[in-house]
Amino acid sequence: MxxxxxxxxxxxxxxxxxxxxxxxxxxxxxxxxxxxxxxxxxxxxxxxRDIMTFLLGPATVALAVPLYKHRSILFQNLIPAFAGLFAGSITTVLAAVLLAKILKLANWISLSLSIKSITIPVAAEVAKIIGADSVLVAAIVMITGMIGAMFGPWFLNKCHVYHPFARGISMGTIAHGIGTAEAAREGELQGAVSGVAMGLAAIFTAIIIPFVMPFLFHV
Known part of the structure; x- marks a missing residue:
């Protein structure tokens, strides 16, 4: 079914x-x-569901094949790729915390929102470190990925962003695995780049967020 x-x-x-x-x-x-x-x-x-979840592992690893095929494009765009990755990772955290402050949400909700754009396995571990609610984090991450997959390509089209590399970086950074699945539907390069962006964004966010959270919540 x-x-x-x-x-x-x-x-x-x-x-x-x-x-x-x-x-x-x-x-x-x-x-x-x-x-x-x-x-x-x-x-x-x-x-x-368990069968499909198991198949996610090989499917994710398989993204290395198109990435290897297009490795020259990746090397040519390393600087803009990391710049986009850095900007996207920082912006999504700041935007979530700012929105939470405007809406006067409780700190534990704000913390849960701050890690909405990293993949669930990493987000679950980061949630323990910063004191966020793991169940709420899982739900928010899923909703974020869903919204990113739904409206990400449409928004990029409205902004006239058509380069497959740029689209892949955007989808992977903001909408993690679900966005990567949608990017892969657009093309091989988009899917491969999105997979790399998803992984690097998760690592980058996991490293910086425990240090920036105390500062953000005291501003």
Whole structure:
């Protein structure tokens, strides 16, 4: 059922391109509705989910193949790539904390929001260090990835950003794994670059955030 829904969502998104027909969003929505009305519990569905989760490992490692094929482009763009990665990682943290301060959210919510753009395994560990709520972090990270995959390509088009390298860096830095999946749908280079950006952004954010958080919350 999961595979069938995903294949259907790919056809739908190609025929009716829209942020709301993005496969990761549309297929997730349909599966949730199906489980609700079919009476299948999440625990029962977890068997299928575990299989797909296991396959994420080989799929992620496989991104190294297109990256190796396009390594010359990566080396040619190292400086702008790291500049974009640094700017994106810092901006997403600052924006989250600033929004939380404007909305007068509790500190534990603000801390959870600050690591929304790094992949869940890393975010879960960072959450323990900075005192964020691990459950809330997991939910926020998933929502961030979903929104990034839905609206990231649309926003980049509106900003006239069409270079595959730039699009890959953007999606991987801000929308981690889910954004990388969407970038890979655009093209081989976008997916490969996004995978690298996802990993480096997670490492970079994990290193700096424990040091910058005390400063941000005392400003």
């Amino acid at each position: 999961t595979v069938a829904v995903y294949l259907l969502s790919i056809k739908l998104s190609s025929k009716f391109p829209s942020p709301f027909t993005t496969p990761v969003f549309f297929s997730t929505l349909i599966i949730i509705i199906f489980l609700m009305f079919s009476g299948i519990s999440y625990h029962d569905y977890q068997l299928a």
